Amino acid sequence: MPPLRILQHPDPKLRMLSAPVADVDASMNTLIDDLFDTLYSTSGIGLSAPQTGHLWRVMVMDLSENRDAPECLINPEILDHSAPGLVEESCLSIPGVVGNVVRSTRIRVRALDRDGRTVERDLEGMYAVCVQHEIDHLDGKLFIDRLSFLRRLQLRIGTARQRRRAKVSA
Numbered sequence: 296m297p298p299l300r301i302l303q304h305p306d307p308k309l310r311m312l313s314a315p316v317a318d319v320d321a322s323m324n325t326l327i328d329d330l331f332d333t334l335y336s337t338s339g340i341g342l343s344a345p346q347t348g349h350l351w352r353v354m355v356m357d358l359s360e361n362r363d364a365p366e367c368l369i370n371p372e373i374l375d376h377s378a379p380g381l382v383e384e385s386c387l388s389i390p391g392v393v394g395n396v397v398r399s400t401r402i403r404v405r406a407l408d409r410d411g412r413t414v415e416r417d418l419e420g421m422y423a424v425c426v427q428h429e430i431d432h433l434d435g436k437l438f439i440d441r442l443s444f445l446r447r448l449q450l451r452i453g454t455a456r457q458r459r460r461a462k463v464s465a
Contacts (some may be wrong), residue, residue: 296328298329298337299329299330299332299333299348300347301333301337301342301346301387301388302346302347302388303388303389303390304386304388304389304437304439306388308348309345309346309388309437310436310437311350311435312350312434312435313344313345313350313351313352313353313435314350314351314352315370316351316353316369318411319369319407319409319410319411323369323409324409326344326349326353327353327367327409330342330344330347331357331365331367333347334356334357335357337387340356340357340358340421340425341426341428341429342354342355342387342429343432343433345432345433345435346388346432352369353367353368354429354430354432355367355368356368356422356429358421358422367408368404368406368407368426369406369407369408369411370406370407371404371426371433372430373402373404373427374402374404375402375403376399376401376403376427377399377400377401377402378399378400378401379398379399379400380397380398380400381396382397383395384398384438385438386428386437386438386439388432389438389439392450394438394439395442396438396441396442397441398423398424398428399423399427400419400424401417401419401423402417402418402427403415403416403417404416404426
């Protein structure tokens with residue numbers, strides 16, 4: 296199946312709260328497969344269902360170098376977090392924007408796997424950061440919401456300039 300379309304900011308669906316998954320059935324597993332196909336068509340390490348317009352609490356990630364370690368979390372919730380750090384993030388839904396945000400670099404997460412079994416995992420480093428980034432998407436938040444006021448202002452100014460240039464050249 297071809298990759299799903301990844302919504303781009305400021306699409307309003309990116310700001311909507313995703314619904315919990317009640318039953319991990321065949322249609323949910325098809326969505327998970329589609330999310331992985333879409334993730335692997337990009338250079339990203341994680342993708343959430345709402346980024347493709349599906350407002351379910353589902354995320355996929357693969358941080359392996361060979362892109363051969365797919366992981367899926369359904370209805371993820373952070374049980375514990377520690378070791379805050381400043382990390383550089385970007386997002387498939389906001390191409391070209393990179394920024395430093397504060398995230399916990401250690402978390403404990405509980406979720407369902409693609410078979411509907413409850414799993415709990417301790418994650419560190421980029422795994423922890425990726426899960427928090429994707430959970431933000433499930434909650435209708437974007438990493439740019441976590442940027443400093445000055446950086447958000449710079450992004451607004453840059454976007455306004457791009458719009459003016461586009462109008463002039465049209």
